[in-house]
Amino acid sequence: TTEETVNCKEKIKQLPKDIYYLLKTAGEVGDYLDKKVFVVGGFVRDLLLGKENLDIDLVIEGDGLLFANELHSRLGGNLIEHKEFGTACIELENGNTLDVVTSRREYYEYPAALPVVERSSIWNDLFRRDFTINCMAIQVNKDSFGRLIDYFGGLEDMRHKKIRVLYNLSFIEDPTRILRALRFASRLGFRIEDETNNFIEEAIKDGMIGKVSVDRIREEILLLLDDRYLDKNILSLLNHYNIFQALHPQLIVTDIKINKVKDIQKSIEVFSTFYKEKVNKKLIVIMELLDDLPIDEIFQVINKFVPHKSSILNIQATLEEKEHTYKILDTEDLDRYTLYNTLHKHSMEGLIFYYNNCTNGYIRHYITYYMVNLRNIKASISGKDLVDLNIKPGPTYKIIFDAILKAKVLGEIYDRRDEINYAYRLYEEIKGGRDGV
Numbered sequence: 001t002t003e004e005t006v007n008c009k010e011k012i013k014q015l016p017k018d019i020y021y022l023l024k025t026a027g028e029v030g031d032y033l034d035k036k037v038f039v040v041g042g043f044v045r046d047l048l049l050g051k052e053n054l055d056i057d058l059v060i061e062g063d064g065l066l067f068a069n070e071l072h073s074r075l076g077g078n079l080i081e082h083k084e085f086g087t088a089c090i091e092l093e094n095g096n097t098l099d100v101v102t103s104r105r106e107y108y109e110y111p112a113a114l115p116v117v118e119r120s121s122i123w124n125d126l127f128r129r130d131f132t133i134n135c136m137a138i139q140v141n142k143d144s145f146g147r148l149i150d151y152f153g154g155l156e157d158m159r160h161k162k163i164r165v166l167y168n169l170s171f172i173e174d175p176t177r178i179l180r181a182l183r184f185a186s187r188l189g190f191r192i193e194d195e196t197n198n199f200i201e202e203a204i205k206d207g208m209i210g211k212v213s214v215d216r217i218r219e220e221i222l223l224l225l226d227d228r229y230l231d232k233n234i235l236s237l238l239n240h241y242n243i244f245q246a247l248h249p250q251l252i253v254t255d256i257k258i259n260k261v262k263d264i265q266k267s268i269e270v271f272s273t274f275y276k277e278k279v280n281k282k283l284i285v286i287m288e289l290l291d292d293l294p295i296d297e298i299f300q301v302i303n304k305f306v307p308h309k310s311s312i313l314n315i316q317a318t319l320e321e322k323e324h325t326y327k328i329l330d331t332e333d334l335d336r337y338t339l340y341n342t343l344h345k346h347s348m349e350g351l352i353f354y355y356n357n358c359t360n361g362y363i364r365h366y367i368t369y370y371m372v373n374l375r376n377i378k379a380s381i382s383g384k385d386l387v388d389l390n391i392k393p394g395p396t397y398k399i400i401f402d403a404i405l406k407a408k409v410l411g412e413i414y415d416r417r418d419e420i421n422y423a424y425r426l427y428e429e430i431k432g433g434r435d436g437v
């Protein structure tokens with residue numbers, strides 16, 4: 001292992017002023033306590049790649065909690081201490097977060113007669129990490145401000161666009177790194193280096209994906225499906241490594257599926273002028289991915305993709321009703337009210353999925369017609385208008401509003417005036433019916 005003597009001082013100076021100030025202050029606190037302080041991991045990687053990263057991880061060779069308290073007293077914000085782990089987090093008012101960990105010295109005993117080797121604590125901290133590009137540190141103490149620590153060839157791998165693990169058991173020790181490798185490869189446009197690729201394939205063959213907790217798998221999958229990176233080659237990579245099959249044997253991402261996922265953005269845009277709510281694209285992606293699973297098995301895997309009950313229900317309802325919905329819509333002469341009733345109960349994500357998932361002309365036509373002409377139909381009168389008509393509040397109100405909606409959907413009435421007349425007539429009829437009994 002060699003240490004490159006690269007200095008990142010200039011790069012750090014070009015960062016936003018508040019970040020530069022944070023790092024400088026961290027270094028001053030280190031000097032005050034007479035300890036070495038480093039910024040490490042993702043922040044260093046992104047600094048060298050010229051990408052913004054607001055999460056600062058600091059490693060201190062010494063008492064991390066003492067350091068965090070002193071830094072907090074100079075920077076303000078909110079200090080959260082995890083005493084049992086010797087770590088702390090400072091949440092600053094401007095939204096930046098600073099994580100502080102303590103690195104420890106460890107001794108490595110080599111076999112046979114070789115002496116016990118003592119490694120510096122920062123070496124130890126970096127050696128525990130996942131990929132060479134994530135294993136670099138920059139010292140921030142005043143005298144060494146900006147000194148790059150690169151024991152494992154991270155900079156070289158970055159230049160050659162390679163994702164490389166530090167040692168063969170890395171994926172066995174922490175199988176989420178398998179998903180992280182694909183995520184970084186896809187996000188950065190890097191290649192997974194050959195030997196690392198073999199380690200991944202072996203770990204998958206050994207069933208390591210199944211050993212990861214559902215929570216961690218889900219976190220990683222949601223990051224993998226992040227909108228910003230989805231169009232790149234991530235699905236092909238997931239396919240190549242049979243990741244989804246490891247989650248469920250029937251979850252196979254075919255090329256057809258990959259193309260459908262690629263079409264989602266277009267489908268969202270087709271309707272974008274006709275609704276105001278924010279569409280959760282990830283849910284539509286997940287709907288496409290889970291679509292081929294037998295209905296009764298969807299529930300088994302769905303919680304590996306989304307954590308919230310409402311999202312789970314949304315995906316489930318959409319997939320469960322797909323065949324039924326398509327059957328109703330696959331006809332030449334569907335009346336507006338049946339169309340309205342069929343689609344009105346579905347979420348925006350569900351509607352876009354229905355549109356995206358099929359190529360049938362009728363179905364697409366009806367979904368578009370519904371989005372453009374029917375979805376936003378509402379009664380323009382309110383309960384107060386009915387009170388003004390001397391209609392006594394009660395169950396009649398719901399009957400009247402439902403009837404108004406139906407008449408509007410069918411195009412029998414149009415504006416507020418129509419609605420008031422219609423409500424009044426209906427009420428008279430209902431009353432007449434009752435009086436007649």
Ligand code: CTP
Pocket residue numbers: 040041042043055128129130131134135174176177180
């Ligand atoms: N890390 C690791 N193994 C993991 C997760 C994280 O070795 N399973 C290390 C990596 O060195 C990583 C650092 O912990 O750089 C911080 O992890 P995290 O915040 O998850 O990732 P970042 O690299 O900061 O990436 P991102 O931009 O996605 O936040």
